Amino acid sequence: MTDTAIGVPNAVAMGFFFLFIAVTLGITYWAARRTLTTEHFYAAGRIIRPGQNGLALAGDYMSAASFLGIAGLVSTTGFDGLIYSTGWLVGWPVVLFLIAEPLRNLGKYTFADVVAYRLRQTPVRIAAAIGTLATVAFYLIAQMVGAGGLIRLMFGISYEWAIVMVGAVMIAYVLFGGMIATTWVQIVKAVVLLGGASLLAVLVLARFGMNPATLFAAAAERQGAAVLAPGRLVSNPLDAISLGMALMFGTAGLPHILMRFYTVPDAKSARTSVFYATGLIGYFYLMTFVLGFGAMVLVGPDAIRRVDAGGNMAAPLLAEALGGTPLLGFIAAVAFATILAVVAGLALSGAAALSHDLWVSVVRRGHSDPGEQLKVARVATLLLGILAVALGITFKGQNVAFMVSLAFAIAASANFPALILSIYWRGWTTAGAVVSMLTGTATTLLLIYLSPTIQVDVLKQASVWFPLRNPAMITIPLAFAGGVGVSLLTAEPAAAERFAEVERRTHLGAAVD
């Protein structure tokens, strides 16, 4: 296959694209009229049902990187790509076992509510906001740069215009519709993405007697048996384990994921929504097996690399091979919807850190009238949206693929240890929390800078002294050790006394005292 309509705007792609924009802006209009308080703006009024929140969590999590990136990796490397498919799911059970229900019972809008619950507000809120904003910023850069490149590749419009367009629509969702609009955009996106991927998977399997093994055998026949076995990806076991730790524990520290647990009425709904999300996300990653090997057989690794060296166009090319230009257009629109929804969720969680954690809790010391809070939340959204566009344009052409795993490493090191210790440890203190969160953020940034990811891939240095591509294996224990050590040195009787209250509320919620 040498000819492709990728990069040529086609009527079907444009049609689906404008349909998605029209539907989601319609939702935003409907949501804007219901967004009257900060409880609506940050937490959708806490009336989202578990099934809806499960879909929205899946929508927040399944980014274009997983749809296009993993399908591309599998189609060009075979089994090695599947290592990512499993890695992206294994954080979800951890979220369920340790975080979801206590978070819902202890907090209000952000994960900092839980960390600051029995500690001194100002220092904890500032440290938590730094961790949140660092996570959100790197995640946003990766998504925006990816978005610009993809949209240019698929629709043929310029990179800058693509970024501005994504930024403008995302700002519209969050600014006017807050969490209500963001939740429903995630739900629509999750349905469209799961539906589109399922359709592709069924069309692929139909050519192989509905038997995945026949498909894998065909891949081995054409590309060699090596595609079914581990290749060079995991050459350094420590590297693989460190990345695995970032993925597993980072999921439980992602601000935009954690924020979703406040949108449901109670802890049981939070629990049920993670159960649904794990099911949906696992199903999605299982489908990447079929899509990736399908593209390998039906399109071919060389044809995929010709269109995009990174392999990112494997899924759209597969769609074109199976259903011609109309299916390509549909899948291109799905990829675009995926990006838009993820950046909206990220922007909202960043805005909550700026307005709820920094402005209301630190600047106003908790005394801010509801009208002002809502106004500040919207100003913060606008600022973050503009920042996202600026970052997207600044990092044009840079290698930003590592930034998603960097965001996971910061979330795993800065946010996850502080959250766990806040919920489960009596001896936790203000100084310990601040040291843990700042250590997690600072050491992750420093070690990423020293790692081969930056030194070799970006700065083209010949050698490095720090070998790990992802530092989570070092930084997660450091953040735990720093937090526990400093807490032991700085006993805080007031915080220890309130632990009984934390324990009661972790299980019984705010309603019972």
Next chain:
Amino acid sequence: MTDRHQRLRVLASTQWRLALSLTAAMIAVYFGFILLIAYNKPLLGRLIAPGLSLGIVLGALVIVVSWLLTWVYVWWANTRYDDELRRIRE
């Protein structure tokens, strides 16, 4: 009141032990898979049926086990945990 407090403490430590065991199981399964990839590539490349290498089957199993572990937790929480919470609230 103290009885209520005592029962909550017992429930809290049961929940913590279960959450920790299930987390440990997840860690063992996933990192076990990664270590097999790192140290025994030929084993994972072995075909157990035409087209199905052991690696692909184990990769899919990691996802299935994640589902099973979440199901175990949700089943426990929906029955035992919620029941005991209801009794404590009364």
